[in-house]
Structure formats: structure tokens, C-alpha cells
Amino acid sequence: MSESVAAEHDYIGLTEFPTMEATMSDITKNEDGLNFKATELRLGLPGSESPERVDQRFLSIKSSCPVSGAKRVFSDAINGSNKWVFSSGSTTATGDVGSGSGPGSSAVKDGKSTTFTKPAVPVKEQKSSATAPASKAQVVGWPPIRSFRKNTMASSQSLKQGNNSEIKEAEAKSGPEQPCLYVKVSMEGAPYLRKIDLKTYKSYLELSSALEKMFSCFTIGQFGSHGGCGRDGLNESRLTDLLRGSEYVVTYEDKDSDWMLVGDVPWEMFLCSCKKLRIMKSSEAIGLAPRVMEKCRSRN
Amino acid sequence: MNLRLPSKVLEHIISFIDSNEDRNSVSLVCKSWFETERKTRKRVFVGNCYAITPAAVARRFPEMRSLTLKGKPHFADYNLVPDGWGGYAWPWIEAMAKKSPSLEEIRLKRMVVTDECLELIAASFKDFKVLVLTSCEGFSTDGIAAIAATCRNLRVLELRECIVEDLGGDWLSYFPETSTSLVSLDFSCLDSEVKLSDLERLVSRSPDLKSLKLNPAVTVDGLESLLRRAPQLTELGTGSFSAELKPEAFSKLSEAFTNCKQLKCLSGLWDVLPEYLPALYSVCPGLTSLNLSYATVRMPDLVELLRRCSKLQKLWVMDLIEDKGLETVASCCKELRELRVFPSVPDLDATNVALTEQGLVFVSQGCPKLESVLYFCVQFTNAALITIARNRPNIKCFRLCVIEPFAPDYKTNEPLDKGFKAIAERCKYLQRLSVSGLLTDKAFKYIAKHAKKVRMLSVAFAGDSDLMLHHLLSGCESLKKLEIRDCPFGDTALLENASKLETMRSLWLSSCFVSFGACKLLSQKMPRLNVEVIDEHPPETRPESSPVERIYIYRTVAGPRLDMPEFVWTIHKNPEIGVSHLAIK
Numbered sequence: 001m002s003e004s005v006a007a008e009h010d011y012i013g014l015t016e017f018p019t020m021e022a023t024m025s026d027i028t029k030n031e032d033g034l035n036f037k038a039t040e041l042r043l044g045l046p047g048s049e050s051p052e053r054v055d056q057r058f059l060s061i062k063s064s065c066p067v068s069g070a071k072r073v074f075s076d077a078i079n080g081s082n083k084w085v086f087s088s089g090s091t092t093a094t095g096d097v098g099s100g101s102g103p104g105s106s107a108v109k110d111g112k113s114t115t116f117t118k119p120a121v122p123v124k125e126q127k128s129s130a131t132a133p134a135s136k137a138q139v140v141g142w143p144p145i146r147s148f149r150k151n152t153m154a155s156s157q158s159l160k161q162g163n164n165s166e167i168k169e170a171e172a173k174s175g176p177e178q179p180c181l182y183v184k185v186s187m188e189g190a191p192y193l194r195k196i197d198l199k200t201y202k203s204y205l206e207l208s209s210a211l212e213k214m215f216s217c218f219t220i221g222q223f224g225s226h227g228g229c230g231r232d233g234l235n236e237s238r239l240t241d242l243l244r245g246s247e248y249v250v251t252y253e254d255k256d257s258d259w260m261l262v263g264d265v266p267w268e269m270f271l272c273s274c275k276k277l278r279i280m281k282s283s284e285a286i287g288l289a290p291r292v293m294e295k296c297r298s299r300n
Numbered sequence: 301m302n303l304r305l306p307s308k309v310l311e312h313i314i315s316f317i318d319s320n321e322d323r324n325s326v327s328l329v330c331k332s333w334f335e336t337e338r339k340t341r342k343r344v345f346v347g348n349c350y351a352i353t354p355a356a357v358a359r360r361f362p363e364m365r366s367l368t369l370k371g372k373p374h375f376a377d378y379n380l381v382p383d384g385w386g387g388y389a390w391p392w393i394e395a396m397a398k399k400s401p402s403l404e405e406i407r408l409k410r411m412v413v414t415d416e417c418l419e420l421i422a423a424s425f426k427d428f429k430v431l432v433l434t435s436c437e438g439f440s441t442d443g444i445a446a447i448a449a450t451c452r453n454l455r456v457l458e459l460r461e462c463i464v465e466d467l468g469g470d471w472l473s474y475f476p477e478t479s480t481s482l483v484s485l486d487f488s489c490l491d492s493e494v495k496l497s498d499l500e501r502l503v504s505r506s507p508d509l510k511s512l513k514l515n516p517a518v519t520v521d522g523l524e525s526l527l528r529r530a531p532q533l534t535e536l537g538t539g540s541f542s543a544e545l546k547p548e549a550f551s552k553l554s555e556a557f558t559n560c561k562q563l564k565c566l567s568g569l570w571d572v573l574p575e576y577l578p579a580l581y582s583v584c585p586g587l588t589s590l591n592l593s594y595a596t597v598r599m600p601d602l603v604e605l606l607r608r609c610s611k612l613q614k615l616w617v618m619d620l621i622e623d624k625g626l627e628t629v630a631s632c633c634k635e636l637r638e639l640r641v642f643p644s645v646p647d648l649d650a651t652n653v654a655l656t657e658q659g660l661v662f663v664s665q666g667c668p669k670l671e672s673v674l675y676f677c678v679q680f681t682n683a684a685l686i687t688i689a690r691n692r693p694n695i696k697c698f699r700l701c702v703i704e705p706f707a708p709d710y711k712t713n714e715p716l717d718k719g720f721k722a723i724a725e726r727c728k729y730l731q732r733l734s735v736s737g738l739l740t741d742k743a744f745k746y747i748a749k750h751a752k753k754v755r756m757l758s759v760a761f762a763g764d765s766d767l768m769l770h771h772l773l774s775g776c777e778s779l780k781k782l783e784i785r786d787c788p789f790g791d792t793a794l795l796e797n798a799s800k801l802e803t804m805r806s807l808w809l810s811s812c813f814v815s816f817g818a819c820k821l822l823s824q825k826m827p828r829l830n831v832e833v834i835d836e837h838p839p840e841t842r843p844e845s846s847p848v849e850r851i852y853i854y855r856t857v858a859g860p861r862l863d864m865p866e867f868v869w870t871i872h873k874n875p876e877i878g879v880s881h882l883a884i885k
Contacts, residue, residue, distance in 0.1 A: 141378030141785070142760070143643060143676060143703045146435070148461040148489065152570070152594055153644070182653065194704075195653060213713070 181271065187215050187248075187279040198271055204263050211250060215279060252277045310336045320345050339363060346370070347805050349387060349411065350830065353858045354395030365404045366430070367396065371411035373808045373852055374758075375783050377435065380810055380850070382834065384865040389413045389436075391863075397424035405430035405456075412436070418443030422450035429481075430456040440465035441490065449474040458486035458513075469494035469517075475502050484511035488537050488568065493517035496525070503529045513537025516570045520549055527556035535589075536560070538568035545575050558582040567591035567616075574601040584608035588635075591616040593642050599625050607632045613669075614638040619655040619676065626659035630666025638672040639663055643703065657684035664691040671729075672697040679703075679710040680737055685719025689726040698723055699734035705761040705786075708738040715739055721746035724754075731778075734758040741767040748775025756781040766793040773797035783808040790847075791818035798826050806854035814851055817844035822853070823871035830856050833869040 181198040194214055201207040250262040254273040262270070262277070305313075314337055317323055327337040343366040344357060358364070371387025389411045396403050403425050413436045421428060428451045441464060447457065448471060472494040475482075482502065487494070494517070503509060503526050510533060514523065518539025527533070553576070557563075563583045572595045587609050592602070593616040602617070602625050609615075612633040619641055621629075629636065641655065657680045664670060670692050680702050689695075708715055716737040724730065724747045733754050735743065739762035747754070748771040755778050762768065770793035772782065782804065790813040801807055801822075816839040823831040833839055834850035860870050 139705075141375065141380045142705065143701055144378045144758075144760070145642070145676075146377045146461065147379060148435075148463075149593070149642065 183252075183274055183276045185211065185214070185277040185279070188281055188284065196277075198274060203267055204270075207262075208250065211277075211279065248279050249282050250277060250279050304332070307332065307336055311340055315340050318343075342366060343405075344368070348854050348856070349389075349392065350858060350861050351805070351854060351856045354392045355399070356857070358395055358399035362400075363402075364396075364400050365402060366407070367392070367400075367403060367405065368407040368409075369411060370409045373783065373806060374410075374781070375785065375808050375810070376410055380785065380808075381852075382865075382867060385834065385868060386861065386863055386865070387411045388863060389417050393417045393420050393424075397421075401425060402427065404428055407432040407434075408436055409434040410436065412438040413443075414438050415440055415443035415446070419446045422446045425451075427453055429453055432456060432458045432460070433462050434458075434460040435462065437463035441467045441469075441471040441492070444487075445471035445474040448472070448479075449476065452476075452479065453481050454479065455481050455483040455508075456485075457482075458484060459489050460486060462489050464490055466491045468492050472502065473498045477501075477505070480505050481508065482506040483508045484535075485509070486511070486513035486537065488513040488515050490515045491517065496522045500525055500529060506530075507532075509533065511535035511565075514539040514568065516540040516568075519543055520553060520576070524549070524553045524556045527553075527560055531556075531559045532562060533560055534562050535565040536563055536568070538566070538570075538572075540570050541568075541572035541576050541595075542570070545573060550576070550579060554579040554582065561586070563587065565589040565591075569595040569597075571596055574598075577601055577605050580605065581608055585610060587612055589614040593618055593640065596620070596644070603628045609633055611635055616640040616642070618642050618644045620644050621659070622654040623656055623659040623662065624654075626655075627662045627666075630662040634667060635669060636663065636667040637669050638697075639667075639670065640674040641676060642674075643676040653678065657681055660684065661687050661691075664688040668692075669694070671695055674699045674701075676701045676703060679707045680716060680719070681709045681711050682714060682716055682719035682722075683709075683711070685716065686722040689719075689722035693726045694729065695723070695727040696729050697732040698727065698730060699732065699758070700736055701734065702737035705736075706738045715743065717743040717746065721750070724750040728753070730754050732756045735762060736760060738762075740764055741771065744768040744771040745775075748772050751776060753778050755779065757783070759784045759787060761786045763787045763789065766790055769793035770796060773800045779803075780805045782806075784810075784812060786811040788813060791815055794818060795821060795825075798822055801826065801829055801853055802855050804855065806852065808850075808852050810850040813847045815845045816842065816848050819848065819851060820844070820871045828855055828857065829853055830860055830870060832864070834867060835869060836867050839869055 182195050183198055185194045185196055196210065196214075198207070201210060251259050252262050252270070252274045253259055253276045255275065257275075259278070265273075310333070314323070314326060314333075317326065320341075320343065323337055323341055327334045338360050339362060341361045342363055344361050344364050345368045346352060346357060347370050349369045349371050357367075369389070369392060371389075372381050372385060375381060376385070387410060389408055393406075397420055401424060404427050406421065406428075407430070411433075413433060418439055421431070428447075431447060431451075431454070436459075439462075444457070444459070444464075447454065469490075469492040472487075475498075479502075483506075485502075492515075494515075496518070499518075499522070503512065509530055512526065512530060512533055512535070514526070514537055516539055518526075520539070520541060520543050523539050527536075557579055560583060563586060566580070566583065566587055566589070569592060574597055577597065584605065585608060588611055590606075590609060590612055592605075595618070597605075598620045599622055602621050606612075606615075606621075606625065607628055610632060612629075613635050615629065615633065615636060615638070617625075617640070621641065626641075629639075639660075641659070655677060657677060660673065660675050660677070661684050664687065671694050673695060674697075677700070680700065685700075702716075709719070716735075717740055720735055720739065720743050723733070730751055731753055733747070733751060733756070735747070735758070741764050744759075744763060744767070747757070751757075754776055757772065757776065757779060759768075759772075759782075766789040768787065769784070769789045772779070773793060774797055779800075780803075785808075794809075794814055795818055816833065819831050819833050819839075823829065830853070832852045833848045834852060835848050839848060864870065
């Protein structure tokens, strides 16, 4: 399973936001009737147009997504924490704008590289087994908590122990007697994860529609489109067909720390054994099905 | 009509004006008022140490007795400003040592302070009384020892959340036996153990001691002994409360607390064991400020403590309090003015789901005097924000951190625009605002229009386009400090609203799409702004239109600073010289 690279996915409901082009024209003639373009400061000679700055990173988003070019992907915040990454040639059409030929471009100092003390937030790797996908990276300075507090809490023993026992309890609980069953749901490429209470769903159908809602900004919304039929009357096997056919599949980690495809076992059995969920690309999940068969065989 | 007052009369009148904002207004009336005001100002506040030179300040205020300085931008608290950026106290101390030897009080925030600075302070200011260092770094306990040893009339020594090179606990023993003037001592951020007997003697011979904040190395026994010697304390930061509980120790501690009848503020409580909390019950009814934000106490122990604190005005706590606990606070702490709820797990993997938006709603309903909020929560709803705004239009400081970036209203999946609109509209006295969660440009339109008194605004992972920045910079009449990270706007709004920047103290932009070319243009257009590009690579190695990582813009009459490290670039005002960082070795 490859490392999950926080790729150029857009993470917000894509239909809601204007594209970069629309945005620029909004600015040039907004509702108040002010003509910004006339007073706009530009980088080029009078009479020339400033190029629209369209970042190449966004142009490579899958074509099925209505692109919101203006958003800076979260991945850059993550990348920025460890390496100072600038995609060279990250803008198009620089045209007659400052391609380094202006008067102010000569540097006083020579361009020797300097030791740069990076902010000290490392990328955190998930500590679980090798088969589990890597977790999201930490972002510099988020959530906004002072280092003093972070350091103090990190060394706070009772908090660590407390949290561990909480997590163990939550994971050990299963079955209808328990009030709730929280599991984490992560998605490949998404910068953060959610927690859901499996007890609130009665079937795979409910679960899948909830997941789709939660992560709709990431998926291409193909849950409903495959096979041309709606989701009414879906039973478990139909759902798994659907899931298998789409770009993404939902998998879960069971009590034995194996990763299984969601939908292969009866719902109650799933509730008993699911520890956490992960939405991953179909291509990544290919290896999972045979293990499911083995497990079923060994149980029956 | 002759309106000129004799200068002595004017001086007398102006001497009653304490607020520096008022004094700034007074100084703008006319030259003679300027002169009179400057000669009578004793407490000087400089919000950005690079906005003016130390010499200019010393010259202007010859009677200065107290100096407060701030250095690094606020986002330095969250590791967004690389080490070595600046904020050095030395030039200020050096200048004041020569020109204002009567200085008695120095308060520094987010500055780099060296042992040499501290030694110079100790040596130069004969009547030095107050040293408060908040979020400072660069010094060791040797520097503190110098202050302790030399400043004979020292009243206040407070190290608040500083990063100190801890060379041991000896510094405390440098307070001479003749030193009896201490009123406040805060060494809670130091690691090393100090000798208890030294501390006991110091406390015993300081009858005016009102505030004592110990570091975690002080044990429960030590605390008990100190409390017995200083029952007059009004502020206490306990040491470590996590040692094994012995019955006699517990009852002695309880008794010691019972005798502290004037205790108003309680903090510390690092890793406090729940079994110790009942020792505090006797002081609870008198407490006005309680900082439990390092106390890993959970429900219901927390509630047992809080329901006894009926006079509480300020509560800092972790999300371990859960909605249930906040419901109790709402019903018991009717005097509450400030609430801060910190996450117990300080990363994106927030696990405490028992603290939701409902907790804050409870407090907004139950606490009529609530005016300052800092709340970390995994997700939020517009409805909750609207309810809070309706309940508490008297809120002055509202900082909501929805820990999940871009998290929408989790019930309706909409952006949180409506919620923050309600806050901006209804809370007419709002001075400080931090927004989070999923927000479109519209949210900023509302904020710009309605939040007329907001002076400081923090924005992260929000907005869609340049419109958001344009709204903020063309609205927000009182805006003085704006800090933005990871928002998708480019050059347009910034360049459009360049003149606004001179009315503000500072603007911080990081991980946005502002280009180097725009920074150059801005810098050339606005000579009284320092436009600092904080970037590892020399900006000329990239096209001018490529975005820079961090930009810090601030107004200044001091010109470009001369102490920039190699990764800070400013555009030289002389376009022929171009980009440089004029580092002084």
C-alpha cells in the first residue's frame, strides 16, 4: 500500500465556490459598482493586463471535480511544515510581468544557501502496524496552541494514561448493550479524520450514505451513479458491488488488526469487530478481498 | 479668545490621564499639548519594537518610569515565525540604560532577552522594581540571578511561559537577606528545583508578598510550608500536586489553605490528583480566578470544585470539563467574565467528543457577565453561534477555534458564515475576534461591515478569494492587527488597500498567494511600511509572481530594521539596490 500523499484534492463542497476566473471578475466589478480594475495596481506596463494567477497545482485536479482554483490545498500547509516547497513554474503566463528583468531584481547578497531554522513541528507518522495506511501529517501551528502548553501536556503522564485507557475502552466495547461505539474514519488524501458512532446506523446503507455526506467533498460522487440505479432497495451485496465499482472503497480494521472491505460480513458482526474505518482508493484495496474469504471460511 | 492654559495647569490636568490612547490623542492637539504630554508620560507602551527606535522613545519621554514592549508577531506563539527572526531586547535596554536611568519597570512580550540584557538592567537602573517577561527566550537562570542579586528594591519578578536555559535552582539564593520588598514572584516556567529553605526564608522576610507562582518542582510539602509563611497571598500558583497522598500531608495542606483567607487567584495544579482537590475547597468561595488548564482532572471531580466557586470571574480549563461541567459552571458561576477551554489533546486528532458547542451555549445562557471567550472545539454549528450572540451581546473577545480546518456546520453542512455574522452584528463591543471552520468570502463581508470595534482579527483556512481580504481591509474601521494564514487570496486586495495598512499596527500573511512582486510594489508605494518577506530562498530565484511563504507588514517610523536574519527580505527603498537583508554581524 503506497503512502498516502495528500494530493491535489479539493476538500470543500466543490459546487459551492466560484472558480478563479469568476472570482477575478467579481473583483473587477463587484456589487457595489466599484470598478477595481481601473484602480488596480498591476505589475506590468500600463495598458497590459496582469495575468490571472492560476496555480498549476490546481489544474491537475481530476476533471470530474468542478475546480475551485482559488483554494490553496491543505497539503501545502503540510508540506510547508517540513520542507520549503515551491513548485517551480507554479504560475502560467508571466508574460511581460517581472520575469526578473525589472530594475529591482539584483540582489545585494549572493545567493548562497543559508541555514534556516525550521519551525519545529515534525510530520507525525502513524504508529500502527505496517499494513495500515499512513495517517495525515500534522500541520505547523494548528491548532493554535502555544509551545509551552504543548510541551507541558506532552509530558503530562496522567493525561497520556487517561487517553490510552479511554481509547481501549471505546474499542473494546461492542454489541448492542453499549451506549455508543465511536470509531475514527479517515480517508486517503483527506487532511483530517472524523469520528462517528456506529450505533447510530442500522445498516450498511445508512453508514454509506452518512460517509458519503461527510466526505462528499473528496469523492467524485459516484456512489449513486454506477449501474444506473438509485440507492433504493439496496441490500448489502448490492452495496458492496457499488462500492467496489467506484473510485473509492470503504475498509475497516477489525479486532485482529486486519483490513477488510466493508460490506462483506453481516452488519451485527461488523459492529462487533470494527475498530476503525478508512476510505481508500479501489486500486489500493485490491489485496483485501482474499483475506475476507479466508476469514469467512475459518469462521464457518 | 485666548484659550491657552498656563503650562503648569495643563501639566496638572494631563497628569490625571492614565490611558495611553487618551494621551496619544492629547498629544495631537497642538504643539504645546504635545510637549506637555510627553514630559508627563510615565508609562510607555510600544506595541511593536520595530515601529520606532529606542532613542526616539527615550528622547520623547524623559520622565519614563515604565516601558512595555512587544516583539515578535502573535503567530510566533504557534511556531509560524522561524527562530532568529528578531525582536531583540538589547538595543532597547542599551539605549534606556544610557538615556533613562530612572526606569523602574520593564515588561517584555515575545522578545529575545539575553543574560547580558538582564545584567545590564541590574547594573543600570538604580531603583529597578518590576521585571515581567512573557513568552520571552534567550536567557538563562544566571541572568535571573543577576537581577535577584543586584536590584535592591525589586518588587516584581515574573517569568511567564518563557523558554529559559535552566542551569539549576541556585538563582533563588541570590536574593540577599536584606531584600524584603518582593510583592510578586513567578518562576512557574523553570524546571529546576530551588532550595526550599531559601524560598521559605525569602517568603518569610517579604511581608508584602501577594503573588507567588511556583514551578512544578515544588512539592506538596513545600507548598504547605510556604503557605503557612504567607497566608496573606492573593495569588498562588501551586507546584506539583501529583505526589502520593499521605493523610497528614493532606490535612496540613487543607489547613494551610484555610488560613489563606485572601486568596483570589489559583493556578498551577499541574497533574493534580483528584484526591487533593478537597484541600482547595476552603478557598473556592473567595476565588475570582482559577486556572485549571494544566490540571488533568476530569468530571465529576472538576464539578465538585467548580460548584463551590460562586465568585469566579475567570476560568481556564481543559475540554475535560465536557458539556456537563460547563452546564454546572453556567448555573454556579454567575460572575463569570472570561472562559477559556483548551484541548487536552493538542493536535488535529481531537478525541474528546464530550465537549461540544453546547457547552459554550450553556455558559452564554447562564453567565450574564461573560465577555471573553476562547474555545477549542472539534466542530460547531451556526445555530449555536447565533444563540451565543443573542445571549451575550456584551462579548468583547470571541476566539473560536474549530479544530477541524474547513469544518462546516456539522448539522446543516453549511459554512459558518451565518454564525459569525450574528457574532459580528450583535456583539457591538467586540474588540478581538478569531474565526475558524468553513467560511466563505461572505463571512468576511459581514465582519467587515458590522465589527466596527474589532482591533485584532485572526483568520485561518478560510475564504475563497481576494474578496475576503478586500472586505476586511476596506471595512473593519478599528482594525489594528490582522493575522491570516492559509487563505486563498492573491495580490489584488492587498495592493488595493495599501493605505489601510498604515492605520494598522501590523499584518501577518502566511501560506497565502501573495507574490513577491506585490510585496515589492507595496514596499515602494508605502515608504512608512516595512514589508518583510520571510522566506528561506532568496526571492529573486523565482518568478516575481510566485507566492512567498510569509509576509509581515508593519508601520514604522524607524525605517527598515538592521538586524534581519538571512531569511528575512525587505525591499530596499532605493529601487536600484533592490532586495536585501541588511544583516549586521
